[in-house]
Amino acid sequence: MCLGIPGEIVELMDDRPDLAKVDVSGVRRAINIGLLENEKLEPGDWVLIHVGFALSKIDKDEAKAALDFLEGIGQAYADELAALADSKIE
Amino acid sequence: MRFVDEFRDAEKAQALAAQIAALCEPGRQYKFMEVCGGHTHTIYKHGLEDYLPESITLVHGPGCPVCVIPMGRVDDAIFIARQPDVILTSFGDMMRVPGSHGAFFDATAQGADIRMVYSPLDSLKIARQNPDRRVVFMAIGFETTAPSSAMTVLRAKAEGLENFSIFCNHVTIIPAIKAILDSPDLRLDGFIGPGHVSTVIGCRPYEFIAGDYGKPLVCAGFEPLDLLQSIYMLMLQLKEGRSEVENQYSRVVPWDGNPKALQVINEVMELRPYFEWRGLGFISHSALRVRESYAAFDAERQFLVPGVRVADPKACQCGEVLKGVLKPWECKVFGTACTPETPIGTCMVSPEGACAAYYNFGRFTRERVKEATRT
Numbered sequence: 001m002c003l004g005i006p007g008e009i010v011e012l013m014d015d016r017p018d019l020a021k022v023d024v025s026g027v028r029r030a031i032n033i034g035l036l037e038n039e040k041l042e043p044g045d046w047v048l049i050h051v052g053f054a055l056s057k058i059d060k061d062e063a064k065a066a067l068d069f070l071e072g073i074g075q076a077y078a079d080e081l082a083a084l085a086d087s088k089i090e
Numbered sequence: 091m092r093f094v095d096e097f098r099d100a101e102k103a104q105a106l107a108a109q110i111a112a113l114c115e116p117g118r119q120y121k122f123m124e125v126c127g128g129h130t131h132t133i134y135k136h137g138l139e140d141y142l143p144e145s146i147t148l149v150h151g152p153g154c155p156v157c158v159i160p161m162g163r164v165d166d167a168i169f170i171a172r173q174p175d176v177i178l179t180s181f182g183d184m185m186r187v188p189g190s191h192g193a194f195f196d197a198t199a200q201g202a203d204i205r206m207v208y209s210p211l212d213s214l215k216i217a218r219q220n221p222d223r224r225v226v227f228m229a230i231g232f233e234t235t236a237p238s239s240a241m242t243v244l245r246a247k248a249e250g251l252e253n254f255s256i257f258c259n260h261v262t263i264i265p266a267i268k269a270i271l272d273s274p275d276l277r278l279d280g281f282i283g284p285g286h287v288s289t290v291i292g293c294r295p296y297e298f299i300a301g302d303y304g305k306p307l308v309c310a311g312f313e314p315l316d317l318l319q320s321i322y323m324l325m326l327q328l329k330e331g332r333s334e335v336e337n338q339y340s341r342v343v344p345w346d347g348n349p350k351a352l353q354v355i356n357e358v359m360e361l362r363p364y365f366e367w368r369g370l371g372f373i374s375h376s377a378l379r380v381r382e383s384y385a386a387f388d389a390e391r392q393f394l395v396p397g398v399r400v401a402d403p404k405a406c407q408c409g410e411v412l413k414g415v416l417k418p419w420e421c422k423v424f425g426t427a428c429t430p431e432t433p434i435g436t437c438m439v440s441p442e443g444a445c446a447a448y449y450n451f452g453r454f455t456r457e458r459v460k461e462a463t464r465t
Contacts, residue, residue, distance in 0.1 A: 001181040001182075001183050001230075001231065001233075001235065002111045002128055002155070002183075002234070002286070002440075002442050003128070004156075004234075004286050004289075004312075018245075024246075028173075032211060032238075032241060034241055035237055035241065035348060035350050035351045035354070036139055036348075036350070037350055038349075038350060046150075048235050048286075048289070048342060050235060050286065051181070051208065051210065051231075051235055051238045052208060052209025052210070052211050052212070052238065053209070053237065053238045053241065055234070055237075055286070055289050055290065055351065056289045056343075056348065057347060058341065058342055058343070059341070062341045062342060065313065066312075066313075067140060069162075069312065069313045073131070073135060074212075075441075076131075076404065076441050080183065082206050083182060083206070083207075083208035086208060086212075087207070087208035087209055087211075087212050088212060088215055089209055089211045089212065089215075090215060
């Protein structure tokens with residue numbers, strides 16, 4: 001729960017402006033983007049996600065560096081991804 | 091001493107380490123606290139202490155939200171979970187945290203319906219699918235997760251979900267840092283500030299540390315180079331006689347934090363007069379509870395929780411570890427009676443806990459340091 005994981009926004013939802021579909025290391029799930037309502041988010045943007053909520057918008061380089069780091073830490077990131085894969089935010 | 095090639099940027103790390111060493115005044119000892127458990131994890135995982143001069147000690151702070159939950163709150167959550175119509179939802183990290191009669195996993199084995207979720211929002215789906223059950227989310231964490239719980243309550247209210255509530259255990263980092271600064275048994279030279287908490291609260295709340303206590307603080311990212319860079323920034327401040335709040339992690343942390351996140355926390359929650367932290371005792375205004383205007387979503391108002399204070403096991407020295415007074419391996423039960431498989435204290439449960447981080451990576455590093463210094 002303490003890991004902030006970078007995800008790329010792949011789809012915004014017209015009927016649910018508080019949600020967006022993101023891709024996190026190949027796992028595609030819906031997350032809540034309501035805490036970034038003052039940022040203009042578009043597909044291709046990267047966000048740092050905590051427990052299903054985008055907390056900050058980050059640039060692509062930072063996302064890549066963070067992903068490299070997380071992939072290096074092994075089990076904790078694998079657990080977080082597995083938990084995300086089980087998530088069904090709607 | 092030979093440097094251990096633990097990560098790709100080892101060369102940059104060595105260069106930073108040399109710059110840090112050049113700032114050390116002969117004969118002076120430096121103690122910096124990394125507040126966040128995520129930093130503790132990086133430090134042990136990458137053996138960062140091996141890169142630092144011996145005069146710099148890193149002290150591990152209280153910033154692991156799982157580690158600071160007192161046993162009594164775990165007992166209260168299990169009491170709620172045992173009500174026949176209740177489904178308790180929780181982050182996986184909480185499942186093995188011991189209460190006085192076992193952890194969530196034990197309660198599950200005895201018939202309680204406790205389900206792991208990735209996000210508090212997943213609890214809403216469970217609540218929609220089980221209209222005849224009461225679904226309670228075990229809300230834990232610092233300001234990083236508090237906005238998520240608040241947003242989930244707001245969503246439940248907007249949907250008119252009547253069978254959802256949260257058992258609010260959110261804690262706030264500033265009073266804990268203040269308690270450590272006021273603690274007589276620890277002298278610190280500066281702080282490595284928590285990166286992700288700061289994405290929410292920003293850097294301003296730390297200004298009293300620099301202003302009133304004269305200690306520098308640098309908000310830091312989570313990669314090994316981020317931490318070394320932050321230690322360099324702290325050392326430079328000391329060398330130049332400054333005490334300021336600086337932001338090494340500005341690529342993620344805005345100086346003013348996330349105003350929307352702060353606004354939703356404030357809408358749904360308010361400060362408690364006091365809250366018990368495992369090992370640190372009662373700290374004033376250090377935790378959040380659900381406001382009366384959202385009483386329908388507050389498990390503490392929906393259930394008559396026992397609220398009994400339970401003392402930590404005598405053998406457990408998590409309190410000293412959380413305050414940075416003891417290193418994990420100095421605890422009497424570390425690695426013997428208390429291991430990640432059978433934790434006695436919370437610091438051994440979470441991967442961000444100082445004891446678990448040291449248990450998993452530390453001995454490995456010590457062995458390698460021995461090897462490295464032998465040649």
